[in-house]
Amino acid sequence: MDTGDTRRDIIAQAHRRCADMGLHHDGPPARAALPEAGLARLMERNGAWCRLAAPLMEALYAQIAESRHMVVLTDADGVVLHALGDPAWLGSAAPEAMRPGTAWSEASMGANAIGTALASKAPVQVHGEEHFLRAHRSLSSAAAPIFDAEGQVIGALDVAGAQCAGGHPHTMALVRMTAQEIENRLFAQACGNAAMVQFHACAELVGTAAGGCAAFSPGGRVLYVNRGGVSQCGMPLPRLRAHTLVSLLGLDPAALAPGAADGPLALVLPDGRRLHGRVVRRSGAWPGGEGGQAGGGTGGAGRSAPAGARPAGGLRALDTGDRQLAQAIAAVGKVLGRGIPIMILGETGTGKEWLAQAIHHDGQRAAGPLVVVNCAAIPESLIESELFGYEDGAFTGARKKGAVGRIAQAHGGTLFLDEIGDMPPGLQARLLRVLQERSVTPLGGGRAVPVDIDLVCATHRSLRGLIAEGGFREDLYYRLNGLVVKLPPLRERGDLRAVVARVLAGLPGGGRCAVSDEVMRLFESHRWPGNLRQLHSVLRTAVALSGADEACEPEISLCHLPSDFLEEDAPRGPAPGPHCAGSLETEALEVIRRALERCGGNVSAAAKALGISRNTIYRKMAGAPALP
Ligand SMILES: Nc1ncnc2c1ncn2[C@@H]1O[C@H](COP(=O)(O)OP(=O)(O)OP(=O)(O)O)[C@@H](O)[C@H]1O
Numbered sequence: 001m002d003t004g005d006t007r008r009d010i011i012a013q014a015h016r017r018c019a020d021m022g023l024h025h026d027g028p029p030a031r032a033a034l035p036e037a038g039l040a041r042l043m044e045r046n047g048a049w050c051r052l053a054a055p056l057m058e059a060l061y062a063q064i065a066e067s068r069h070m071v072v073l074t075d076a077d078g079v080v081l082h083a084l085g086d087p088a089w090l091g092s093a094a095p096e097a098m099r100p101g102t103a104w105s106e107a108s109m110g111a112n113a114i115g116t117a118l119a120s121k122a123p124v125q126v127h128g129e130e131h132f133l134r135a136h137r138s139l140s141s142a143a144a145p146i147f148d149a150e151g152q153v154i155g156a157l158d159v160a161g162a163q164c165a166g167g168h169p170h171t172m173a174l175v176r177m178t179a180q181e182i183e184n185r186l187f188a189q190a191c192g193n194a195a196m197v198q199f200h201a202c203a204e205l206v207g208t209a210a211g212g213c214a215a216f217s218p219g220g221r222v223l224y225v226n227r228g229g230v231s232q233c234g235m236p237l238p239r240l241r242a243h244t245l246v247s248l249l250g251l252d253p254a255a256l257a258p259g260a261a262d263g264p265l266a267l268v269l270p271d272g273r274r275l276h277g278r279v280v281r282r283s284g285a286w287p288g289g290e291g292g293q294a295g296g297g298t299g300g301a302g303r304s305a306p307a308g309a310r311p312a313g314g315l316r317a318l319d320t321g322d323r324q325l326a327q328a329i330a331a332v333g334k335v336l337g338r339g340i341p342i343m344i345l346g347e348t349g350t351g352k353e354w355l356a357q358a359i360h361h362d363g364q365r366a367a368g369p370l371v372v373v374n375c376a377a378i379p380e381s382l383i384e385s386e387l388f389g390y391e392d393g394a395f396t397g398a399r400k401k402g403a404v405g406r407i408a409q410a411h412g413g414t415l416f417l418d419e420i421g422d423m424p425p426g427l428q429a430r431l432l433r434v435l436q437e438r439s440v441t442p443l444g445g446g447r448a449v450p451v452d453i454d455l456v457c458a459t460h461r462s463l464r465g466l467i468a469e470g471g472f473r474e475d476l477y478y479r480l481n482g483l484v485v486k487l488p489p490l491r492e493r494g495d496l497r498a499v500v501a502r503v504l505a506g507l508p509g510g511g512r513c514a515v516s517d518e519v520m521r522l523f524e525s526h527r528w529p530g531n532l533r534q535l536h537s538v539l540r541t542a543v544a545l546s547g548a549d550e551a552c553e554p555e556i557s558l559c560h561l562p563s564d565f566l567e568e569d570a571p572r573g574p575a576p577g578p579h580c581a582g583s584l585e586t587e588a589l590e591v592i593r594r595a596l597e598r599c600g601g602n603v604s605a606a607a608k609a610l611g612i613s614r615n616t617i618y619r620k621m622a623g624a625p626a627l628p
Pocket residue numbers: 311318346347348349350351352353354355418460499502503532533534536
């Protein structure tokens with residue numbers, strides 16, 4: 001049975017369930033959202049994992065926003081917890097229906113991607129006419145269930161748009177991958193400090209988001225196995241849990257002990273199949289993920305800054321020779337300790353959070369906490385209680401002892417409000433009151449708690465533009481922008497070489513790497529939409545691909561750069577730059593040509609060596625002059 005047949009089967013079964021429940025195609029959708037108290041209970045029950053999922057939803061949304069699709073997270077009953085995007089994109093079908101508290105179960109809405117993915121426990125895409133209720137037949141959605149570390153469905157992730165929006169062909173894959181990443185983070189959180197073994201039949205896939213991972217007790221008993229692991233091992237979780245490290249993977253528990261060798265492992269399953277693996281001992285460690293941070297229960301949305309992620313030293317350490325940056329750093333240095341709020345502006349990835357950490361490091365309250373709150377990453381329904389805290393019994397379902405808000409947690413230290421432009425207008429007035437009165441009153445009333453904090457805010461949005469549109473309070477704006485500094489985008493910085501050297505020095509094995517002239521020229525002409533974060537990620541991949549573990553000094557050349565980076569500017573042509581020796585497209589073609597030469601013209605081998613698809617090679621070569 002192909003996947004199309006499977007999908008049609010899942011939808012046919014869903015229609016049968018709806019008919020059995022007595023639903024009619026012309027029936028009205030049950031769109032009544034939960035009342036406020038019910039919503040508060042719902043968020044209390046699901047808040048922890050919802051916060052963990054929120055940054056991943058943001059990342060997914062960033063990839064598809066241009067196609068006018070919403071990203072929606074629901075609980076196990078299909079009740080919307082958090083939604084990103086403009087409900088108007090859903091057209092007439094459901095302008096109100098993605099509000100938190102609205103149920104998308106099959107019982108409420110008939111067969112639809114969310115309800116059907118939850119009922120069938122499988123990812124599914126539902127287009128137009130495939131919806132049970134006629135009212136939804138202008139929609140097109142893809143949803144995947146989300147399983148916790150115990151293998152229980154706890155919710156669904158959905159991407160929804162109007163049928164006419166056309167949907168991206170890879171939407172289902174993106175939803176599945178994001179759901180898997182959420183599961184991996186939940187898994188890392190559940191595993192805590194337990195030693196883990198990552199494994200896969202294919203050595204290259206060990207430690208990737210698609211790979212298997214199992215957590216073991218110190219004695220070698222299986223504690224948890226992620227979904228990738230369940231599928232690699234070919235047996236259900238309850239059976240896996242009856243195993244030990246020896247009986248499942250043929251490995252002695254001594255391999256988990258601190259100090260045991262870290263090299264690649266040859267594993268053997270009970271049925272004799274062989275797997276590649278490696279032991280991971282750090283808590284919450286998940287390659288490409290941030291499980292460790294997520295473990296704090298506040299996800300990427302709000303946390304005390306992790307020591308390991310701090311820039312080395314304070315403000316001076318950030319100055320690598322760019323004039324605009326040096327001016328910003330000097331200005332910040334002058335206002336430190338004077339109680340002046342600092343507003344950092346800059347594109348994504350320009351180092352706003354690193355600057356905030358350096359400000360805290362050099363500030364008078366450095367001995368106190370640095371509390372980071374990403375206003376864009378906290379679901380709107382949680383942001384008020386997250387920031388201000390709540391009293392014992394503030395709302396039905398609230399935790400017995402109440403909770404201290406992030407503002408109060410920053411007392412004696414620095415509060416960094418990232419993406420302040422995304423703070424809901426209703427909360428801006430409360431924040432303004434806190435700043436004026438220097439005290440915070442938790443939800444549910446009670447005593448105002450004095451707060452003594454340094455305040456740093458950041459945004460990549462134009463707050464003046466937001467004020468003009470009525471999305472940001474002008475009085476709050478003037479409270480926050482005591483000193484405004486703008487971080488330059490990487491493409492405008494005059495110290496790229498120094499920055500590359502700095503980033504390399506901070507990467508394992510990177511300090512020994514040189515960068516070829518060719519690569520440096522490409523870097524200098526690149527647009528860098530992801531700025532320092534993108535440079536960091538490109539160099540991390542390049543260091544790994546250049547074989548930095550080997551004895552000789554590796555040089556990063558074009559063939560070590562990730563394919564998506566090489567492709568990024570190619571279709572649009574080169575960004576004009578003083579050192580641009582030829583178009584990026586030409587450089588990318590040159591890399592492909594050399595790889596093809598090395599591989600004797602074998603396209604599959606060249607694609608594998610470059611880490612790009614064969615189609616990309618065919619597409620690029622189709623537009624290129626003939627090979628000599
Ligand atoms: N001064 C620096 N030198 C080297 N790398 C840096 C520097 N500043 C930031 N980075 C790298 O860029 C990444 C992103 O930095 P940071 O989170 O501070 O950016 P940001 O502007 O706050 O991003 P966003 O707007 O997306 O929140 C960091 O994790 C780090 O890898």
